[in-house]
Amino acid sequence: STSSSSSSSTTSSSTPQPTGTALAKTSTVPVIDLSNPNDDELAQQIADACSTYGFFQVTSHGISVDLMTRFRHQCAQFFDLDATTKKALRRNSHNARGFFDDELTKQRRDWKECLDFGVPGSRLWDAADDSPFNACLDGFNQFPSVLPEFRPTMVEYFDACAKLSHRVACLMARGMGLPETDSFLQDLKHQHSSYLRLNYYPPCQQPSAAVTNEPDPTPLGISPHKDAGFLTVLLQDDECHSLQAFMDGQFVSVQPVPGAVTINTGDMAQIWSNGRYKAPLHRVLTDPTKKRYSAPFFYNPGYNWLVTPLPNDSSDMPKYFGCLWGYFRAVRFAGDLTNLGVEIQIDDYETQKQPPSAHLKRQKYFQEGRWTSLPFDVERYRVLIQEFPDEMSS
Numbered sequence: 001s002t003s004s005s006s007s008s009s010t011t012s013s014s015t016p017q018p019t020g021t022a023l024a025k026t027s028t029v030p031v032i033d034l035s036n037p038n039d040d041e042l043a044q045q046i047a048d049a050c051s052t053y054g055f056f057q058v059t060s061h062g063i064s065v066d067l068m069t070r071f072r073h074q075c076a077q078f079f080d081l082d083a084t085t086k087k088a089l090r091r092n093s094h095n096a097r098g099f100f101d102d103e104l105t106k107q108r109r110d111w112k113e114c115l116d117f118g119v120p121g122s123r124l125w126d127a128a129d130d131s132p133f134n135a136c137l138d139g140f141n142q143f144p145s146v147l148p149e150f151r152p153t154m155v156e157y158f159d160a161c162a163k164l165s166h167r168v169a170c171l172m173a174r175g176m177g178l179p180e181t182d183s184f185l186q187d188l189k190h191q192h193s194s195y196l197r198l199n200y201y202p203p204c205q206q207p208s209a210a211v212t213n214e215p216d217p218t219p220l221g222i223s224p225h226k227d228a229g230f231l232t233v234l235l236q237d238d239e240c241h242s243l244q245a246f247m248d249g250q251f252v253s254v255q256p257v258p259g260a261v262t263i264n265t266g267d268m269a270q271i272w273s274n275g276r277y278k279a280p281l282h283r284v285l286t287d288p289t290k291k292r293y294s295a296p297f298f299y300n301p302g303y304n305w306l307v308t309p310l311p312n313d314s315s316d317m318p319k320y321f322g323c324l325w326g327y328f329r330a331v332r333f334a335g336d337l338t339n340l341g342v343e344i345q346i347d348d349y350e351t352q353k354q355p356p357s358a359h360l361k362r363q364k365y366f367q368e369g370r371w372t373s374l375p376f377d378v379e380r381y382r383v384l385i386q387e388f389p390d391e392m393s394s
């Protein structure tokens with residue numbers, strides 16, 4: 001059971017299916033070798049992948065085998081810590097960064113544990129994590145002090161992902177006709193507000209709804225969603241292959257090529273490319289016997305950026321209004337913690353949307369009040385949403 005691919009180089013589909021995905025199709029997302037010296041060819045391959053499925057894998061990506069091994073080891077050590085130690089690092093209504101095991105994706109609890117950390121407010125990793133200089137819209141980082149190698153390994157891996165993301169963003173931009181020197185890419189490199197998420201999916205004896213076709217509440221590792229940022233560099237698990245992307249009308253497994261990393265486009269790339277690059281819908285199944293670890297690095301714009309569409313040609317009308325990344329991020333995350341009604345989506349920014357979404361007014365207020373430079377506060381966002389309720393837009 002295979003699906004077709006636009007690339008000549010594809011993942012093998014003859015490998016036996018992992019247990020948790022016994023009924024799932026295996027995908028053939030393009031595998032792109034970044035050691036190719038021809039940037040035009042790479043840009044073309046990446047642009048093709050981003051405008052069809054939004055998923056591809058890269059080899060010769062610059063993250064060393066040694067670093068990946070040390071990183072994976074530290075991830076496993078972290079999730080092996082006792083619950084009390086992990087819960088001392090919990091994220092909360094004043095800090096989007098830290099440990100959690102209660103995330104809702106589309107109002108449904110995911111079968112996973114996570115740790116999020118990101119670019120410090122000062123952009124310097126040598127200042128104390130909880131220093132006031134390090135407060136930013138997402139809060140501040142929290143690392144376990146009981147694992148001495150954890151923080152340095154995380155920082156090293158984070159920097160390697162940021163470097164790879166810049167390279168991929170340059171190739172995505174080249175595919176849109178922009179040179180590497182364009183200020184968009186330079187600003188993204190120096191102002192990005194990226195974060196890294198460590199995911200641990202414990203084995204789950206209840207069969208997944210996705211496999212049985214039963215209705216809720218059988219669990220999923222993560223319910224279907226699109227990543228919000230510009231692009232995601234995802235380190236998958238070589239042993240347990242339960243990531244699926246929605247392709248040609250069905251969910252298919254994105255089987256990791258050993259040593260490669262998986263990349264997918266996010267909502268901000270879709271707005272920026274005026275819909276040419278697509279943020280793909282994806283989900284993670286549960287597995288009855290295997291543990292699974294993964295780590296998505298979300299390469300995100302600066303908090304105070306208004307992400308606006310770049311026309312593909314002179315007749316291309318903008319499909320989206322500008323999206324203030326800090327607003328989108330804050331409201332999306334606040335909705336993960338408290339019920340704020342329907343989750344913000346990039347459809348809210350469609351120029352053709354009737355009536356226009358109330359998020360446009362809320363975003364303006366957020367921008368004028370310079371809330372992108374205020375520390376994270378779910379309560380403040382909740383009040384804003386209630387001040388400008390949806391009915392006002394009609």
Ligand SMILES: O=C(O)CCC(=O)C(=O)O
Pocket residue numbers: 197199222227234236243282283284294295296
């Ligand atoms: O675990 C994975 O492979 C994907 C995780 C994911 O989609 C996410 O955290 O947004």
Ligand SMILES: [Fe+2]
Pocket residue numbers: 225226227282296
């Ligand atoms: Fe995702």
